[in-house]
Every structure is written in C-alpha cells, then in structure tokens.
Amino acid sequence: MSRFVKLEFGGESEDQSLASEQGVAKDEAFYLREAQAAFENADFEKALRRYARVLEFNPQNASAWTAQVRMLIELGEYHEAKIWADKALERFPQEPELLAAKAVTLGRSGDLQAALAFSDASIEERGDTPYIWLARGDVLLACKEGRADYCFEKALLLAPRNWFVAWLAARIRSYYKQFVQALKLLQKAIEWNTGHFLLWLDLGRCQESLGFLGPAEASFTQARELNPNSNQALNALTRLQSRGLADRLGGWWRRLGK
Amino acid sequence: MRHFDSPYYPRRAGVFSPLLARGAALNRWWERSGLLLVEGVTIRGTIGSVFVPGLALYLRGPRVSGLAAMGICAILASVSLVFLGDSLGTTALTLLIAIHATGVVAYYQPALAATRLLTRLVAALMLCALTVGCVYLPIRSYLEKHWVVVLRVRTQVVLIRPLSSADVLRQGERIAYRSEEINGYHALIHAGVNFAPILAAPGDEVEFSTEAFSVNGAPQPRLSNMPQSGSFTVDRNCWFAWPDVGIFAHGHGVDPSSVEMQLAMVSKKQIIGTAYERWFWRRQSF
Numbered sequence: 001m002s003r004f005v006k007l008e009f010g011g012e013s014e015d016q017s018l019a020s021e022q023g024v025a026k027d028e029a030f031y032l033r034e035a036q037a038a039f040e041n042a043d044f045e046k047a048l049r050r051y052a053r054v055l056e057f058n059p060q061n062a063s064a065w066t067a068q069v070r071m072l073i074e075l076g077e078y079h080e081a082k083i084w085a086d087k088a089l090e091r092f093p094q095e096p097e098l099l100a101a102k103a104v105t106l107g108r109s110g111d112l113q114a115a116l117a118f119s120d121a122s123i124e125e126r127g128d129t130p131y132i133w134l135a136r137g138d139v140l141l142a143c144k145e146g147r148a149d150y151c152f153e154k155a156l157l158l159a160p161r162n163w164f165v166a167w168l169a170a171r172i173r174s175y176y177k178q179f180v181q182a183l184k185l186l187q188k189a190i191e192w193n194t195g196h197f198l199l200w201l202d203l204g205r206c207q208e209s210l211g212f213l214g215p216a217e218a219s220f221t222q223a224r225e226l227n228p229n230s231n232q233a234l235n236a237l238t239r240l241q242s243r244g245l246a247d248r249l250g251g252w253w254r255r256l257g258k
Numbered sequence: 259m260r261h262f263d264s265p266y267y268p269r270r271a272g273v274f275s276p277l278l279a280r281g282a283a284l285n286r287w288w289e290r291s292g293l294l295l296v297e298g299v300t301i302r303g304t305i306g307s308v309f310v311p312g313l314a315l316y317l318r319g320p321r322v323s324g325l326a327a328m329g330i331c332a333i334l335a336s337v338s339l340v341f342l343g344d345s346l347g348t349t350a351l352t353l354l355i356a357i358h359a360t361g362v363v364a365y366y367q368p369a370l371a372a373t374r375l376l377t378r379l380v381a382a383l384m385l386c387a388l389t390v391g392c393v394y395l396p397i398r399s400y401l402e403k404h405w406v407v408v409l410r411v412r413t414q415v416v417l418i419r420p421l422s423s424a425d426v427l428r429q430g431e432r433i434a435y436r437s438e439e440i441n442g443y444h445a446l447i448h449a450g451v452n453f454a455p456i457l458a459a460p461g462d463e464v465e466f467s468t469e470a471f472s473v474n475g476a477p478q479p480r481l482s483n484m485p486q487s488g489s490f491t492v493d494r495n496c497w498f499a500w501p502d503v504g505i506f507a508h509g510h511g512v513d514p515s516s517v518e519m520q521l522a523m524v525s526k527k528q529i530i531g532t533a534y535e536r537w538f539w540r541r542q543s544f
Contacts, residue, residue: 048267049259055266068268077271079279084268110283 028057035067040164042198044074062092069101070131073108074171081105096125100135107142108175115139130155130165134172141176152185163193170202179209197227204236216240281305299369307365308392311335311354314361331357340538343408343415355394359386406537407530409434411453417542418531429473431456432533432544433499435524442520443513447503451530452521453544458498465489473498483514497524 024030035050048071054064065088072081085102092098099122107115119139122132137151152169159165166189173182186203193199204219217240224233259267285301298318307314311331316324334354341347363370363382370378407418418434427433432455440447458464458473466485470477481500492498500522534542 052259052264052267056264059266068266072268075271077275079275079282080268080271087268109279110286 028054028061031057032061032064035064039067039071040196040198042074044071047071048075059091062088062095062098065092066095066097066101066131069098069105073101073104078105078109082109094125096122097129097131097135098122099125100132104135104138107139110142112139112143115142128158130159130162131168133158134165134168137169138172138175141172141178156188161192163189163196163199166192167199167202170206174202174206174209177209179206182206183210195226197223197230197233200226201230201233201236204233208236208240213240213243297368299366303365307362308389311358311393312361314365315357318361318364318367327357327361340540342406342537343417355390358393359389362386362389406534407434409451409453409530411544414544416453416544417534417537419534420531421526421529427456427459427497427529427532429456429459429462433497433524434530434533435499435528436530437501437521437528440517440520443516445514445517447517447521452499452501452503453533454499454501454522456497456499457522458492460492460494460496462492462498463489464492464498483518485515485519493523495526497526497529498522499524 031050031053035047035054038044038047038050048068051064051068051071054061055068058064065084069081069085069088072078072084082102082105085098085105088098089095089102099118103115103118103122106112106118116139119136123136133151133155137148137155140148140151152172155165155169156162166185170182170185170189173179173185183203183206186199186206190196190199190203200219200223204216204223207213207216207219217237220233220236220240224230224237227233260270281302303314303317307317310328311334312324312328315327318324331354334350334357338347338351338354341350362385366381366385370381373381403420405420407420409416409418416432416434421427421433432453434451434453437447437450437452439449457471457478462473463475465472465475466480466488468480468486470480471484472478482502484500501518503518503521533544536542
C-alpha cells in the first residue's frame with residue numbers, strides 16, 4: 001500500500017485498490033455502477049467524478065452526460081450545469097433527458113420561459129422516462145404552477161414502487177420548500193426500501209423543517225443505526241438537540257402555512 | 259478531480275459563481291421588468307460599461323474601435339497614475355473620464371435615440387455623474403486613504419504616502435500634517451496643511467542659538483523665524499518639524515517664532531503622511 005493512500009486525491013485510490021482486490025475490470029460498466037451507487041447515496045461529488053470516468057471510456061454515453069448535469073443541479077451549481085448541458089447538447093441535441101435537465105437548470109436559475117420551452121421540447125422528443133416528468137414538475141414548481149402534482153404522479157407511475165424516483169421527487173419538493181408533500185413522498189420511498197439510511201435522513205430533515213422534532217429525532221436515529229458511519233445523521237442529531245424555542249415556533253408556523 | 263484533469267469533468271463553481279449567478283438573475287429581472295425595453299442594453303452591460311473604461315464602446319461596436327478605446331483608456335489610466343499631480347497626468351485623467359463617460363452614453367444610445375433633446379441631455383448628464391460617482395470618486399478616496407495624497411505646496415505638487423499606524427517616522431523625513439488655526443501673539447494663522455522635514459523625534463533635546471539650532475547636541479543651520487535662545491525636549495508622540503511659513507510682521511507684539519513654534523510641534527494624529535522619495539521612476543524634488 002502506498003504511504004499516500006490515506007491522502008485525498010479525489011477518492012480515486014481507495015476505489016481502485018478495492019477494484020483491483022476484487023479483480024473487477026474497471027470499465028465503463030464498472031464506473032457506471034459506481035456512479036449510480038454514489039448517486040443513490042447522495043454522494044453527488046463522487047457520482048460526478050464517476051460519470052466523468054464513464055465518459056472517458058465512452059463519450060457517446062448520453063445518459064452519463066445527462067447524469068453529470070443532474071449532479072451539478074443537485075450540488076446547486078446551476079450556472080455550471082447549464083454550461084455543461086449546452087456542451088452535451090452540442091453532441092446530443094435531441095436527447096430528451098438532457099433537454100429536461102437543461103430545463104431544470106434554467107428554471108432554478110430563474111429563466112422560466114426558457115425552462116418551459118426546454119421542458120416542452122424534452123416531452124416532444126417522446127421522452128417518457130420518470131426523470132423527464134420529474135424535471136417537468138421541477139420547472140412547473142419554479143413557475144409556481146399547480147400542475148406540477150400531475151408530473152410527479154406521472155413519474156411515479158412510470159416507475160412503480162421505485163424508491164429512487166420517489167426520493168428524487170421528494171428532493172425537488174424539499175427544494176421548493178414543500179415539506180409536507182416531500183414528507184409523503186419519502187414515506188412512500190421508505191415503504192419501498194426501508195433499509196436505506198438516506199431516506200430516513202431526508203425524512204428527518206423534512207420533519208425537522210416542519211417542526212416535528214420528536215419524529216425527526218427518531219428518523220435521524222434510525223438513519224444512524226442503518227449507517228453508523230454517516231456524519232450527516234450525527235450532525236443532524238446534534239443540531240436537533242441544540243434547537244431552541246424560536247426554531248420550534250418556526251416549525252409550528254410553517255406547518256400552519258401548509 | 260478538476261476540469262483540466264479530464265475533458266469529461268465539468269468546470270465547477272468558483273468563488274465568484276454565486277455573485278455571477280445573482281448578476282445573471284438581476285439581468286433577467288431587468289429584462290422581464292420592462293424597465294428598459296431596448297434591445298442590446300442589459301444590466302450586465304451597464305455595470306460593465308460603468309466600471310470598465312471603454313467597454314461600452316466595445317459592446318456598442320464596432321468591436322475594433324471598442325478594443326482601441328479600451329487600449330487607449332488603459333494607456334491613459336497608466337499615464338494619469340504615473341504622472342499624478344502633473345499637468346500631463348491631469349490631461350490624461352480628463353481624457354480618460356471623457357472617453358469613459360462618452361462610451362457609457364453611447365451604450366445607451368438605442369434607449370435615448372427616440373427621446374427629446376432635453377431628455378437626452380439630462381440622461382447623458384446623469385450617466386456621466388454615475389460614471390464619475392461610481393468609479394472615479396471611490397478610486398480617488400481609496401488612493402488617498404491607502405496609497406497617495408496629492409498635495410500642492412506653494413507652486414509644487416508633492417505626492418504623500420498616507421501614514422499607517424505601523425509606520426515609524428525618522429528624522430529628516432518630510433511629512434505633511436494638518437495644523438489648526440492659531441490666533442495669538444497678535445497673529446492669525448488659518449488652519450491648513452503644512453509640509454516640512456522632521457527635525458527632532460520624541461524625546462530629543464532641541465536647543466536654539468542666534469546662529470544655529472541643535473538636536474541632541476548636533477548643530478544645524480538656523481531656519482527662518484526660529485527662536486534665538488532656549489531649549490526644550492520634544493514630547494512623547496510629538497515630532498518637531500519647522501514649516502516654511504511666510505510670516506510678515508507689522509507693528510508691535512507680533513512674535514513669528516512663537517507662532518511657528520506652535521506650528522512646529524506635530525502630534526501623530528495631525529500627520530497625513532510622508533513624502534515619497536520616488537513615484538514610479540520619477541524622483542520628487544522638494
């Protein structure tokens with residue numbers, strides 16, 4: 001083992017050594033699996049790096065380009081996401097999910113007209129995937145339109161009992177501060193995948209935002225039990241314990257507003 | 259991993275990304291709000307034009323003329339800085355402001371073209387005021403606070419380095435300092451700024467005679483209006499600097515040396531700064 005293996009060089013060395021130990025070929029499929037796993041664990045930075053590796057093997061993988069744009073969106077880097085989406089669209093101008101991802105970047109940046117146009121284009125390209133409808137819902141929420149509910153329902157319909165899609169929908173709802181709807185989606189996601197710590201963690205966050213501090217604590221504890229290495233769960237528990245009266249009143253007020 | 263490590267890794271958000279994102283959002287808001295329904299006039303362009311001399315001409319086109327204007331502005335800015343206080347520097351600065359302000363007005367030409375003459379005049383005046391107020395006045399005040407103060411001493415311009423709290427003043431250094439109004443000894447000296455070399459530092463012993471004065475026993479030629487006898491020790495946090503003030507006494511009771519002694523005792527809070535020996539490559543002569 002190299003004496004520099006403990007240093008952080010983008011987390012590559014750890015995975016490479018793991019892969020070599022297991023005798024797994026580090027090809028496009030390997031990095032794609034890694035990327036998806038990172039995405040499902042909300043490790044968007046790692047997922048972004050893995051998708052870059054995928055593209056190094058196969059630059060024609062449109063879904064990897066799209067996924068990179070989605071990772072940048074999840075990381076809140078909308079301007080960079082838009083630039084990357086433009087770059088990807090030069091290669092795949094009619095890729096529906098890519099158009100949808102660009103619509104989200106535009107919507108979250110405040111360019112609502114363009115966002116709607118791209119979202120329309122993504123649907124016109126006969127893209128009938130859950131993400132296209134999630135993106136549509138995202139754009140409509142940015143436009144403060146009520147029709148967003150239909151889009152989330154459609155996405156869930158296209159991926160029945162898929163916890164991942166429900167979780168993504170919940171993340172979008174949370175972004176637009178619709179914590180009650182996000183809570184419902186997360187409850188569904190947990191029903192379909194009870195053992196994933198991340199769902200409990202996000203559920204706790206939603207409950208905390210709504211002022212349900214007791215249930216939030218239980219959810220964070222659950223997340224910590226499922227993944228004892230999760231610093232996020234530990235931090236959330238610590239934060240919860242330090243909350244004061246003003247925070248509790250704030251949560252109560254937000255619940256009243258729903 | 260960074261964007262230059264792999265062509266398939268995106269460029270990530272930098273320190274200025276949130277600022278740029280807000281700027282873009284403001285720009286979109288401006289366009290949506292209909293405050294300015296003119297094509298080619300954006301909030302980003304406006305901000306850029308106001309803060310970067312010549313950029314407005316580049317944005318309005320033709321691009322070659324714009325680039326030339328930006329180049330000329332850069333040269334004028336350099337000349338005005340290097341020849342600060344000199345007539346060449348002043349001319350360069352005037353030209354720079356003129357090109358800059360004209361550019362900003364030109365940038366707004368599509369918005370102003372269809373308006374009445376009076377509206378155009380008022381708008382042009384306001385844009386010029388905006389340019390000077392947003393760029394040149396803040397730069398001047400920044401320079402005066404941190405870098406250089408331009409001081410006119412009689413017929414000469416002297417460039418002063420503002421004094422910082424960490425500066426140590428040495429004997430022989432020329433300082434610019436503020437003096438308060440002196441009304442006494444049958445004389446009136448208005449408040450103002452004096453410029454003189456430091457003759458003695460805090461704690462030094464100064465002695466006067468008819469031919470000379472001495473600091474800690476080291477004799478030096480007597481300066482005009484200095485007392486002809488007596489001695490004193492310079493106070494703590496005070497410096498002794500004899501200003502070259504022309505006092506013409508008429509009648510009885512006027513004592514120029516007593517008046518100048520008051521001017522010569524300088525506390526640190528009065529000091530504006532010390533004179534630069536050289537400004538760029540130009541040596542200052544006093």
